[in-house]
Amino acid sequence: MNTRTRHEAGRYLYAIAGAVERPAYGDIGIDGAPVYTVSQGPVAAVVSDITEKRIRPERKNLVAHHAVVKRLMEETTVLPVAFGTIAGSPKAVQAILKENSAAFVEQLDRVRGKVEMGLRVTWDVPNIFEYFVNRHRELAELRDSVLGKQRGPSQEDKIELGRRFDRLLAQDRERHTDTVIEVLAPRCVDIKQNQPREEREVMHLACLIDRDARTAFEDGVFEAAKRFDNYFAFDFNGPWAPHHFVDVALEV
Numbered sequence: 001m002n003t004r005t006r007h008e009a010g011r012y013l014y015a016i017a018g019a020v021e022r023p024a025y026g027d028i029g030i031d032g033a034p035v036y037t038v039s040q041g042p043v044a045a046v047v048s049d050i051t052e053k054r055i056r057p058e059r060k061n062l063v064a065h066h067a068v069v070k071r072l073m074e075e076t077t078v079l080p081v082a083f084g085t086i087a088g089s090p091k092a093v094q095a096i097l098k099e100n101s102a103a104f105v106e107q108l109d110r111v112r113g114k115v116e117m118g119l120r121v122t123w124d125v126p127n128i129f130e131y132f133v134n135r136h137r138e139l140a141e142l143r144d145s146v147l148g149k150q151r152g153p154s155q156e157d158k159i160e161l162g163r164r165f166d167r168l169l170a171q172d173r174e175r176h177t178d179t180v181i182e183v184l185a186p187r188c189v190d191i192k193q194n195q196p197r198e199e200r201e202v203m204h205l206a207c208l209i210d211r212d213a214r215t216a217f218e219d220g221v222f223e224a225a226k227r228f229d230n231y232f233a234f235d236f237n238g239p240w241a242p243h244h245f246v247d248v249a250l251e252v
Helices: 059-075 090-111 128-135 137-147 155-187 211-225
Strands: 010-018 024-026 035-040 043-050 078-080 114-123 190-194 201-210 232-240
Touching (some): 024 059, 035 090, 059 232, 078 090, 155 201, 211 232
């Protein structure tokens, strides 16, 4: 049986906020733990007690972590901390806040009153290679040349075909992303491009917007989508805490 007291327990960090008057948020943390604040000067860490030195990225823990951050951002501006960040004691938390105070204040000021929206655009096709063959003559001609060889395609032929496809894929992604950003940029404070996670993904954007600008952002997504045909799928989500626009890399 674990007999560590609250005083001995570690502190699990959810987010950094400005110094707040509200000291506690109820039993909403991981494993139902009470969530409260540890303050140091102009900033505060939102934490809960934890007896483990490490925490597994299980679904229930991830859900609890993100639920706390979502609850916080409904009331104030926060800098989300990466999942699994644990400090050894209240003094360790205060040391983190003191050491990074200036950087935290600067980032809080930059994202104050703002939220993050995500936009993912994909090619809605069953076979992305065949889709590109049908739209790029040079790829179709190379494919036909490679497959039409009497002795079959060599390894070099396959590599060259793959290179040509990858180059055209990158070019189309860049062109389509520029089109969307042109429409969204006036509606966003900042836009960051994330690396596509699969071949069919055209773009994966993180958009920082004013909290009250969601309708304008969503209208922008629909306006951008009109510039594309039915082979493209647009999916936006949020609002989220500004994960992609802050840097809370803590050494604990």
